[in-house]
Amino acid sequence: MAEGAIQAGCAFYAGYPITPQNEIPAYMASRMPEAGGVFIQAESELAAINMVFGASAAGVRAMTSSSGPGISLKQEGISYLAGAELPAVIVNVMRGGPGLGNIAPSQADYFQATRSGGHGDYHCLVLAPASVQEAYDLMPLAFELADKYRSPAIVLADGVLGQMMEPLVTSPRHKVTKSPEKPWALTGCKDRPANIVKSFYIREGDLERFNLLLQKKYKAIQDKEARYEGLNLEDAGVILVAYGTMARIAKSGMLKLRQKGKRAGLIRPITLWPFPQKVFQRLTVHGKQYTKRIIFLVVEMSYGQMVEDVKLAVDGRAKVEFLGRSGGGIPTENDVIKAVSRLIR
């Protein structure tokens, strides 16, 4: 992820130590200066995200990384980034919660990431990689989308991804777009009027107008940027829905079920916000032959968070079941096979 960020032209990193993501700041500490950027070990998560705010206001691609407890502290800054329409990338390598929790893999920060985790009426783009390669590949996309929509983007990984080693092709597969012109950035007001970066709208009506602009932007993101991977959907009786590491376990369970002749499929959301609603709508619209008999089985390393988005997308047109564990527990391939077998019978 750190190298993916460098390849994306990230020129500023600030972070604070927390497990299980300490490899990112350690890598950045040596790599970022090589790449001509700035690395700062901040005194706190609050300082780190506000340094990212400053770097972004100054016009460069900037990021921070952390895990749940640190991401909670960063919410203030993320809200300000959204309010000031500043692009930035925030990596959350999720660990068990609530509170100090533990350092085991988890997906319990889904709500925090996909609902505005801080104060105010905003959203972050949320990308969820499922392999080391994809974690690398999604970083340039995160920076591009953040710049395109002038919005913070979260890359939501989990402790398994944060700690695992896998082969990686480091030449960027994704065609990286350069950081666009940022005429709003703070560079000193030579040959132009002074720029102001702010999220404060005290005069009556101004904040509502600004919020309507934000909503327009969020609508465009929902229309254009939803991404998912679908496998064996067209004839499936049970469709597994999982993201990140959990999707890999679900996928291997699904493939074994297929070997036994059971009609299982998989939807793996790659963007969690915007949530890929359309595929669920397509599969459940009345009048299609398979409408009534699809069951969605949502599998998560939490006690049920993404399942709410699946229910909203399905809107009562199909049954939605849930399988999950949290606090370091991970549903196994066997758990998935058993649960699907029960549903298919």
Place this chain on the structure above:
Amino acid sequence: MEKVFGRPNSLRNVATHYCPGCGHGIAHRLICEVVDELNIRERVIAVAPVGCAVIAYDYWDFDCSEAAHGRALAVATAIKRVHPETVVFTYQGDGDLAAIGTNETIHAANRGENLSVVFINNAIYGMTGGQMAPTTLLGQKTATTPSGRQAGSAGFPLKISEMLASLAGVYSVERASLHAPQEIVRAKKAIKQAFINQMENKGFSLVEVLSPCPTYWGMSPKEALDWIKDALIKEFPLGKLK
């Protein structure tokens, strides 16, 4: 006829929202005079606080960023690191710099960030309605110390400038005041020196400015100036601390 006094170029020609007798308007103007005299309007970047001066960018005619309450020095650190050729300063009140932002203040100072800080100490929270600040004097009545600040429950006035002066990363700390014309001249000189220090890459420079808040001190503007002279300065003596 020679024009000997006028509005600084970098000060916008608008009325401020500050109360009668408030020191912010004077401090804003001093900064703009310094920016003009050093001819740095096109490369200065300000970071405004949360507090009464939250919309300082409506008055200063150069690049400005907002910062969350207390985080101005984290924001400024990054702007300066990204654009070392610019001149970056923060403008912060006592609550912003010495309460909610103490951590950011101490660590930016200790890293020796090449920044200038204008620290407005009026011993009170103005924007939220006159609550106790870290620099509120013992016995001083505020909205949250109705019978006066008591050391036993609310601690002592925080001398953050003295604390910062003890840090190896800090280049210069000076305390000035706005209670009299000659003091205003000294305050301007101190602010100018803090900017020059940055332009000469000397490192972290802070100017604490004792500033009147007649509204929440419950005084007339004249009484407020006298209270700085008679009470505030006794707790926060003027002069160069480092």
